[in-house]
Amino acid sequence: MLSYALLKTIHIISSTLLFGTGLGSAFYYLRAQQSKNRQALLFASKNVVLADWLFTTPSVIIQPISGFLLMHKLHYSFDIWWIKLALGLYILTGLCWLPVVYLQIKMHAIIKTHPDPGQKLPMQYFKYERWWFALGWPAFISVMVIFYLMVAKPT
Numbered sequence: 001m002l003s004y005a006l007l008k009t010i011h012i013i014s015s016t017l018l019f020g021t022g023l024g025s026a027f028y029y030l031r032a033q034q035s036k037n038r039q040a041l042l043f044a045s046k047n048v049v050l051a052d053w054l055f056t057t058p059s060v061i062i063q064p065i066s067g068f069l070l071m072h073k074l075h076y077s078f079d080i081w082w083i084k085l086a087l088g089l090y091i092l093t094g095l096c097w098l099p100v101v102y103l104q105i106k107m108h109a110i111i112k113t114h115p116d117p118g119q120k121l122p123m124q125y126f127k128y129e130r131w132w133f134a135l136g137w138p139a140f141i142s143v144m145v146i147f148y149l150m151v152a153k154p155t
Contacts, residue, residue, distance in 0.1 A: 002069065004070070004073050004074075007066055007069050007070050007073065008070060010062065010066045011062075011063070011066035011067060011070060014058070014059040014062040014063050014066060015059070015063060015143075015146075015147070015150075017055045017056070017058075017059045018055075018056060018059035018060065018063060018143065019143050019144075019147070021051050021052070021055040021056050021059070022056065022097075022136075022139065022140065022143070023140070024051075025047075025048045025051050025052070026136055026140075028044050028047075028048075029044045029045065029048045029104075030133075031044075032044035032045070033129065036117075037117070038111070038114075038115060038116070038117040039115075039117075041111055042108075042111050042112060042115060045104065045107055045108035045111050046108055048104050048108075049101075049104050049105055049108055052101055052104065056097070060094065060097070063090070064090070071083065082149045082152075082153060082154050083149075085145075085149060086145075086146045086149045086150065089142040089143075089145055089146050089149075090142070090146060092138060092139070092142050093138075093139045093142045093143055093146075096135040096136070096138050096139035096142075097135075097139055099131070099135055100132055100135050100136065100139070103128045103129075103131055103132040103135075104132065106124075106128050107125055107128050107129060107132065110122060110124065110125045110128075111125070
């Protein structure tokens with residue numbers, strides 16, 4: 001069985017990757033969108049999707065596993081209110097993240113089929129972009145609250 005220190009380290013690193021990849025990807029994708037540079041947008045959209053598969057997806061899997069193992073080691077139960085809240089926020093984050101991944105893939109496909117900067121992107125792209133942006137906020141805020149709960153363990 002893994003030691004508490006190793007489990008906690010795994011949990012912290014995976015949560016950092018989850019939050020950092022999401023924040024970093026959102027930042028450079030938004031900056032590429034603002035640049036109006038189609039090649040930058042194509043590059044950013046491709047790498048946002050790639051970052052989700054390489055970093056976010058494994059973190060999404062590791063987080064609950066390491067969290068449950070830590071709960072077991074610390075003899076915490078699911079009856080603790082802040083654990084229930086953290087799990088609920090984690091589920092909310094996932095419910096936002098899954099459509100965001102879909103939207104990122106769709107936006108990248110649209111950009112890929114419209115590489116010419118003189119070509120206008122279809123309105124569907126901008127609809128996806130608005131949903132992508134809107135879904136990012138509750139996920140971002142939820143993860144920050146989860147970080148607080150994990151550190152403070154309020155009573």
